[in-house]
Structure formats: C-alpha cells, structure tokens
Amino acid sequence: MHGEFFLILRKSSNYFAPYRFPHLTRTTMIDKSKVTLKDIAKELGISVSTASRALKAHPDIAKETVRAVKELAEKYQYVPNSLAISFRKKKTFNIGLVVPEIVHHFFSNIISGAIATANQSGYNVMVSQSNDVLQDEKAAVNAMLHSGVDGLLISISNETVLGEHIQELMHAGKPVVQMDKVTDHLKTPQVIVDDFDGAYQAVQHLIQNGYRKIAHFRGRPIVKNANQRYFGYLQALKDAGITPEKDWVKHCVQINEAEGYRFAKELLEGPNPPDAFFCITDLVALGVLRYLKEQKIEVPGEVGLMGFSNWKLAEISSPALSTVDQHGYEIGVRATQMLLDSLAGASISSDAITEIKTNLVIRESSGRKKVQQQTQEALVGNN
Structure with a gap:
C-alpha cells in the first residue's frame, strides 16, 4: 500500500525531533460523519492532544504537523464537537462584547480587533449594543450572563456610573475588561486611550x-x-x-x-x-x-x-x-488579549490600566x- 509522507517535528523532552508517518490513501473508506479527532490523530501517528493543538495552529506544533492535521480534517470534513469541549472544560468559549453603538467607525474597529484576537484562541464573540442607554446596557449584560459567556468586554454607556449590573456578572466569576469609556467604580482592568x-x-x-x-x-x-x-x-x-x-x-x-x-x-x-x-x-x-x-x-x-x-x-x-485617531482596532486587540489571559489563569490586577497613545490626523x-x-x-x- 502506497501512502503519502509528511515531515513533522515531534517534541521530545527539551528538543524537537523529526518524525515520519503515513496517512490513509484515497482508496480508504471511512464514514465522514463519524470521524473524531482521535481518528485523525491515529491515522497520522500522533497524540490526540497534538492533533488538537495543531488544529489551533499552536506555536509549539511544527508547521508540517499543522498542515497535515488540517488537510486531513478538511478531507474528512471534521468539525470539533464544541458542546463536548465546553462541557469537559466547563467553558462556552464565548466572550461577550457590549459597546454603545455597533454602526460607529470607532466601535466597529474595536469589534474587529476583538473578534480577530478571540478567534485566534478558539473563542467566539457575542456582540451587543447599549445605544448609550443604561437600561439597554443592563439588558445586554444580563443576556450575556444568562447565555453563559466566559467573560465580558464592555465600553460603558454615557448613563452608566456605578455599574452594579456589571458587578453581578463579576460576582458570578466572570472576568470583565473595560474599554475606552470606563468607570472607576468597577474594579476591573481597563484599556483606554490617552x-x-x-x-x-x-x-x-x-x-x-x-x-x-x-x-x-x-x-x-x-x-x-x-x-x-x-x-x-x-x-x-x-x-x-x-x-x-x-x-x-x-x-x-x-x-x-x-x-x-x-x-x-x-x-x-x-x-x-x-x-x-x-x-x-x-x-x-x-x-x-x-x-x-x-x-x-x-x-x-x-x-x-x-x-x-x-x-x-x-x-x-x-x-x-x-481629528484625533484613537486606534480602535488596537484597543479591541489589547482588551481581548487581557481577557483571554485572565481566562487562561493569568493573574491580572483589578486596577491594571493599559493606555494607548492617540495621534493627530x-x-x-x-x-x-x-x-x-x-x-x-x-x-x-x-x-
């Protein structure tokens, strides 16, 4: 039986060693609807954890391995069972994002930066707007809480002062990062512009x-x-x-x-x-x-x-x-990365402030x- 060969780098203790392996030929019959990550890992002769990290393009995994796993996943139309992953890890892999306006150049840039950063780590972003109205913001945050988001990014409304509704989410163990428009009454990390x-x-x-x-x-x-x-x-x-x-x-x-x-x-x-x-x-x-x-x-x-x-x-x-450029995309990136680090177990001070410089246009x-x-x-x- 003739197969194709790929060169990957398998990590062994303190170094990466070359490893060669075959995968199934095109004539092999397999039920695509029942393919699991374990099947893909077995075919390539690697561990399930390596295959999982390769799908996410983890930097510790060799590019050849990432390519091999992704090609095989595409061939068999493999789709990760997000519900199973969420149940096992006790995470939804969803983060909430509330801004005053979605159709707004500055906030749309924040949203773009947040989504790009979250997706790189396997997270989805649920976006809502407050219309700069406190009651709408309360409803949005409450919906985020009940949908089981893992954490929240928020730029508060013009009417928000104390933010008790946001505090409720924090009491539920959900990390929160404030962006751009913030209140010091909430003890959360902030990403702001100067x-x-x-x-x-x-x-x-x-x-x-x-x-x-x-x-x-x-x-x-x-x-x-x-x-x-x-x-x-x-x-x-x-x-x-x-x-x-x-x-x-x-x-x-x-x-x-x-x-x-x-x-x-x-x-x-x-x-x-x-x-x-x-x-x-x-x-x-x-x-x-x-x-x-x-x-x-x-x-x-x-x-x-x-x-x-x-x-x-x-x-x-x-x-x-x-005008003055506020760099909305960078705010979205930095705030989301801070939230993801917190979700990953990093110790981030509740009074941490990241300040981004503006520039004149x-x-x-x-x-x-x-x-x-x-x-x-x-x-x-x-x-």
Whole structure:
C-alpha cells in the first residue's frame, strides 16, 4: 500500500525531533460523519492532544504537523464537537462584547480587533449594543450572563456610573475588561486611550495655526473620557496664556451632528463668536461644519475646526476634517488579549490600566488662520 509522507517535528523532552508517518490513501473508506479527532490523530501517528493543538495552529506544533492535521480534517470534513469541549472544560468559549453603538467607525474597529484576537484562541464573540442607554446596557449584560459567556468586554454607556449590573456578572466569576469609556467604580482592568493628551495636542495645533478664541463642545460630565478631553483642552489654553471663556464650552448630551450645528449657530451668531472649535467627536464637528458651510464661513481661514475619533466621514468631508485617531482596532486587540489571559489563569490586577497613545490626523479644516497669514505677508512686504 502506497501512502503519502509528511515531515513533522515531534517534541521530545527539551528538543524537537523529526518524525515520519503515513496517512490513509484515497482508496480508504471511512464514514465522514463519524470521524473524531482521535481518528485523525491515529491515522497520522500522533497524540490526540497534538492533533488538537495543531488544529489551533499552536506555536509549539511544527508547521508540517499543522498542515497535515488540517488537510486531513478538511478531507474528512471534521468539525470539533464544541458542546463536548465546553462541557469537559466547563467553558462556552464565548466572550461577550457590549459597546454603545455597533454602526460607529470607532466601535466597529474595536469589534474587529476583538473578534480577530478571540478567534485566534478558539473563542467566539457575542456582540451587543447599549445605544448609550443604561437600561439597554443592563439588558445586554444580563443576556450575556444568562447565555453563559466566559467573560465580558464592555465600553460603558454615557448613563452608566456605578455599574452594579456589571458587578453581578463579576460576582458570578466572570472576568470583565473595560474599554475606552470606563468607570472607576468597577474594579476591573481597563484599556483606554490617552484622551487628555489627544485633546491637548488638538487644541495646541489650533493655537499654533493662529486661532486663539477656541470653543469646546464637550461630552457629559459623568463620562470619564469626556472629562479628560475637556481637561486637555483647558491645559492647552493655559499653557498658551489664553484665558478660557466659560460661554464657549457647551455640553453635548446626545453627542450628535445636530448638537454641533445648534451650538455653532448659537455661538457664531452671539456677541462674542469664537474663531475655532474643538469637538468631543467627529460627528459633532461635522454638525459644526454643516453650519459653517451654510453660512459660507471659510474653513479654514476664518474658522478652524478639530474633531476626535477619526471617522471615515471626517476624511471625505469637504473640507476634510482634522481629528484625533484613537486606534480602535488596537484597543479591541489589547482588551481581548487581557481577557483571554485572565481566562487562561493569568493573574491580572483589578486596577491594571493599559493606555494607548492617540495621534493627530491633520487635514484641511485646521489650516492657518487667514488673518495671521495676511499679517505675516504684510510683515514680509515691509522687510
């Protein structure tokens, strides 16, 4: 009987030794519906545990072995019995993920990073959204608990403060990792961005381009990352010797385009109009931009504008919107890996904080103030 041969590296004590083995020929008859991992392991002359790790492409298993196992699994249409695995290991291999919005560029990036990382370790991700409403978040977390998820990733709603519903899940022995929007009332690991520095850099950029009367449309005071962006705004003004105008700070509740439009109209039609806007999100900034375009106010030149989040819409707006990139995909990856490490038995401090740096994305909307350009041109002409 002629068979095919593969070279794998079988681990033996402290080294990997070469091993050769045949597997069944194409003429061998087998009932595909009854194939088990044990059958695949037996055919290849390896242990069941090695075959299992090879299916997951474990780094300790040689690439040749991984290829051989996967080829045979595909040939026999082998599908792991997830229910049996879950029962044996007392795990569902599902993790929950709750975000304020699914159809949102930043949060969709978080979701993509989380799913990619979880899948690499054999986990599935159950995604739900809170709509930034506390009651919806409670319902989502409760559903996750009763579905038996092994752990939870969450970016809390704008209405969440104490998070008792999340605490219930933790009391059930489920690890939780908070991302982006977090509350310090919950003692869980956090993966956040440096919102303070991102805001500071954004406002400093506007100042360097000649804008001095900078308004800020901020988020709710009970939301930690909104506060950090507000504090970064204030610090940038202070360091530039600019006294902030209380009336130029507006509190967004819905954090949407309509609020940006309404506040821009209110300030620019008032007695002391600002010459630039720094907004809590790109969506709010796009509302400001809509008003400016309707009024035929030159952007940049007369008014400068900065958003926060780096939405795709910011890139294609006219003029293109300057913003702050939060690196959502990386947040998803880091938070999920932290949760997986916890599920694997790693000791992770409940006050562990992973902070990801932001970076400015400079586009047209924050270009130099026109008045300053004219002044500089006059100075050059006089010389």
